[in-house]
Amino acid sequence: MSARHPLPRWMDIVLLPAINLIMAFTISGLVVLMIGESPLEAISIILYGAFGYGDGFGYTLYYATNFVFTGLAFAIAAHAGLFNIGGNGQAYVAGLGVIIVALALDQTHWLLAMPIAIVAAGIFGGAWALIPGYLQAKRGSHVVITTIMFNFIAAALMVYMLNRVLKPASSQAPQSETIDVAGRVPQLREFIPFFGYSPVNLTIVLAIAALVAAYFLIWRTKLGYQLRTLGQNSVASRYAGMSNSKLIMIAMTISGACAGMVAVNEVMGVQNRLVLDFVADAGFVGIAVALIGRNHPIGIGLAAVLFGALYQGGQELQFSMPTVTVEMIEVIQALIILFTGAMEGLFRPALERSYALLSFEQNAEATRRATVEPES
Amino acid sequence: MDLELILSMANATLRLATPLLLAALAGLYSERSGIFDIGLEGKMLAAAFAAAATAAVTGSAWLGLFAGVAVSIMTTMVQGFASITLKGNQMIAGVAVTMLAAGLTTFLGQTWFGQGGRTPQLSGDARFERIILPYANELSGVPIVGPIYAWVLSGHYILVYIAFLAVPATAFVLYRTRFGLRLRAVGENPKAVDTAGISVTFQRYQAIFITGILAGLSGAYFSIAQGAGFGNEMTAGKGYVALAALIFSKWRPVPVMFTCLLFGFLDALQIRMQSTELPLIGEVPVQAIQALPYVLTVVLLAGFIGRAVGPKAGGVPYVKER
Numbered sequence: 001m002s003a004r005h006p007l008p009r010w011m012d013i014v015l016l017p018a019i020n021l022i023m024a025f026t027i028s029g030l031v032v033l034m035i036g037e038s039p040l041e042a043i044s045i046i047l048y049g050a051f052g053y054g055d056g057f058g059y060t061l062y063y064a065t066n067f068v069f070t071g072l073a074f075a076i077a078a079h080a081g082l083f084n085i086g087g088n089g090q091a092y093v094a095g096l097g098v099i100i101v102a103l104a105l106d107q108t109h110w111l112l113a114m115p116i117a118i119v120a121a122g123i124f125g126g127a128w129a130l131i132p133g134y135l136q137a138k139r140g141s142h143v144v145i146t147t148i149m150f151n152f153i154a155a156a157l158m159v160y161m162l163n164r165v166l167k168p169a170s171s172q173a174p175q176s177e178t179i180d181v182a183g184r185v186p187q188l189r190e191f192i193p194f195f196g197y198s199p200v201n202l203t204i205v206l207a208i209a210a211l212v213a214a215y216f217l218i219w220r221t222k223l224g225y226q227l228r229t230l231g232q233n234s235v236a237s238r239y240a241g242m243s244n245s246k247l248i249m250i251a252m253t254i255s256g257a258c259a260g261m262v263a264v265n266e267v268m269g270v271q272n273r274l275v276l277d278f279v280a281d282a283g284f285v286g287i288a289v290a291l292i293g294r295n296h297p298i299g300i301g302l303a304a305v306l307f308g309a310l311y312q313g314g315q316e317l318q319f320s321m322p323t324v325t326v327e328m329i330e331v332i333q334a335l336i337i338l339f340t341g342a343m344e345g346l347f348r349p350a351l352e353r354s355y356a357l358l359s360f361e362q363n364a365e366a367t368r369r370a371t372v373e374p375e376s
Numbered sequence: 377m378d379l380e381l382i383l384s385m386a387n388a389t390l391r392l393a394t395p396l397l398l399a400a401l402a403g404l405y406s407e408r409s410g411i412f413d414i415g416l417e418g419k420m421l422a423a424a425f426a427a428a429a430t431a432a433v434t435g436s437a438w439l440g441l442f443a444g445v446a447v448s449i450m451t452t453m454v455q456g457f458a459s460i461t462l463k464g465n466q467m468i469a470g471v472a473v474t475m476l477a478a479g480l481t482t483f484l485g486q487t488w489f490g491q492g493g494r495t496p497q498l499s500g501d502a503r504f505e506r507i508i509l510p511y512a513n514e515l516s517g518v519p520i521v522g523p524i525y526a527w528v529l530s531g532h533y534i535l536v537y538i539a540f541l542a543v544p545a546t547a548f549v550l551y552r553t554r555f556g557l558r559l560r561a562v563g564e565n566p567k568a569v570d571t572a573g574i575s576v577t578f579q580r581y582q583a584i585f586i587t588g589i590l591a592g593l594s595g596a597y598f599s600i601a602q603g604a605g606f607g608n609e610m611t612a613g614k615g616y617v618a619l620a621a622l623i624f625s626k627w628r629p630v631p632v633m634f635t636c637l638l639f640g641f642l643d644a645l646q647i648r649m650q651s652t653e654l655p656l657i658g659e660v661p662v663q664a665i666q667a668l669p670y671v672l673t674v675v676l677l678a679g680f681i682g683r684a685v686g687p688k689a690g691g692v693p694y695v696k697e698r
Contacts, residue, residue: 142686146674150670157667287471323486327479327483327493330483334474338473341471342455345458345462
């Protein structure tokens with residue numbers, strides 16, 4: 001068997017994701033074609049809806065804010081070799097922390113309420129991820145299965161909390177009391193009228209900060225180095241004297257805290273109260289975002305905007321093309337996960353082989369020169 | 377509690393355990409062969425939709441069932457291609473397949489039938505009928521045995537009986553046939569199987585083929601037996617409950633049946649207990665019972681009650697040595 005050459009960096013982080021994206025879009029395009037609509041027209045509607053005007057762009061950024069958090073949550077755990085698909089549950093439970101802080105402090109000022117709410121969201125989301133992390137580290141139960149189970153437990157818990165604890169006596173709907181204006185996160189439209197009525201708010205700054213912080217954490221700190229070592233080779237990390245179980249728990253807690261930030265955006269910035277199912281599967285979008293973004297903050301940022309655009313553009317598409325419902329976006333997202341996450345083996349070997357073929361002649365030339373030169 | 381309540385609870389338990397049992401057995405074949413399957417939910421959803429759509433168009437429940445099973449097998453093969461041939465991440469493949477099914481079913485449902493993702497209401501031959509077992513009415517007068525036979529065991533859809541017959545069948549296949557031995561072997565030690573000259577890949581594809589059939593039956597049960605038509609997200613996380621049941625019973629067929637009966641009973645209890653007061657405890661929140669299967673599974677996985685250790689080669693793609 002010919003030795004497999006690793007791909008050069010640009011192929012690995014740009015070309016391969018691009019090919020996978022194109023595959024996913026092509027298949028989705030075929031589905032649109034199959035029902036008798038024009039895929040090109042659909043794309044142009046999506047692009048206009050997502051970027052063409054202030055409101056649309058604002059919505060794109062609002063969705064992207066959530067996806068950055070869940071994408072980072074998945075990526076940080078993935079760097080440590082953990083597959084955290086509990087982002088949904090972690091973000092959902094973090095809503096409890098946010099609403100407690102927000103309702104307690106909404107008479108003061110958002111500059112006080114928001115940082116404390118962020119901490120609370122981190123604690124609640126982190127704790128909800130720490131339990132599966134602990135169970136994996138100390139009891140050996142698989143984190144994938146436990147995080148799935150914790151998503152459902154979170155859903156049941158939150159329905160109970162909203163119906164029995166947080167619902168004001170006067171209300172029928174299962175939702176908490178409304179947060180007072182003073183305690184809400186300011187909307188971007190208050191500073192930039194361009195964004196119209198879109199709900200993009202200052203949490204987006206937190207998202208950008210989180211991207212930068214994640215970069216430093218993963219590649220510039222001792223902890224990040226330890227997490228990556230664990231992810232690459234858990235035997236090596238143990239041999240080097242690191243505590244694997246401690247690292248697993250830390251990675252899961254950071255991951256869950258990251259997912260929890262979705263609650264800050266939704267509860268304090270958009271809904272202004274805790275409502276049922278406010279996460280709306282952002283946790284699962286995060287998986288696609290992290291996979292297509294190659295678990296790197298820059299990639300995650302770009303992928304989050306891509307998915308934000310798809311979600312916002314998909315809403316517009318539903319208005320202009322009633323036959324193409326917004327679920328089409330879910331299909332695209334699933335195909336992207338399938339191609340980039342599970343079917344990586346489809347294109348990578350072919351790419352590696354063709355790259356090896358291309359570079360073979362150069363290599364041969366180099367070896368010939370290297371072997372000939374000493375004789376002369 | 378009076379007798380009638382006990383009998384109706386037992387009847388509901390069988391009814392609600394059936395889709396779980398079919399799905400859990402489906403997962404058993406896959407996971408015992410070394411392919412972790414968190415895409416059960418997706419296959420069930422796809423099958424439920426295909427079954428209802430076909431039954432609505434052709435007016436035949438049997439054609440619907442056939443279509444449901446066929447679509448489920450196709451979905452399984454996509455997942456299998458990613459996890460077996462391409463040696464991709466099995467977890468991600470499962471997540472992707474589930475998401476794909478959730479999106480496509482609603483999308484195609486809306487496009488084809490224009491009822492917000494639902495299929496038309498099924499009636500008559502397009503839906504399975506309840507089967508009254510022979511002499512059910514005549515025997516109902518016999519003390520104890522009679523009512524159990526007439527009101528608990530009789531009067532279910534054919535898929536209920538298939539599900540419970542699949543349990544001994546699975547146990548026999550798994551423990552008493554050459555196929556079953558090989559299937560368990562590729563899940564524990566694929567290298568040994570490979571060394572013996574048996575194709576690990578083919579063996580695993582055979583296993584997930586059965587997974588596809590059973591998951592298809594489970595999905596079809598939702599839309600053309602228990603329900604009359606497909607609705608959005610109609611499997612409602614039951615695929616994950618089935619996965620929990622599979623783990624809870626440590627990947628063994630007969631315990632799978634009892635676990636599914638337990639989870640089915642919890643489901644029946646949850647429906648029955650909506651806003652009823654219990655002596656001593658007071659009102660038990662419905663959500664607590666809903667969460668119980670998941671909590672039990674987590675507790676079991678954590679090794680606090682017994683220990684659940686899956687097939688050794690589970691989740692690891694097999695790479696032949698060169």
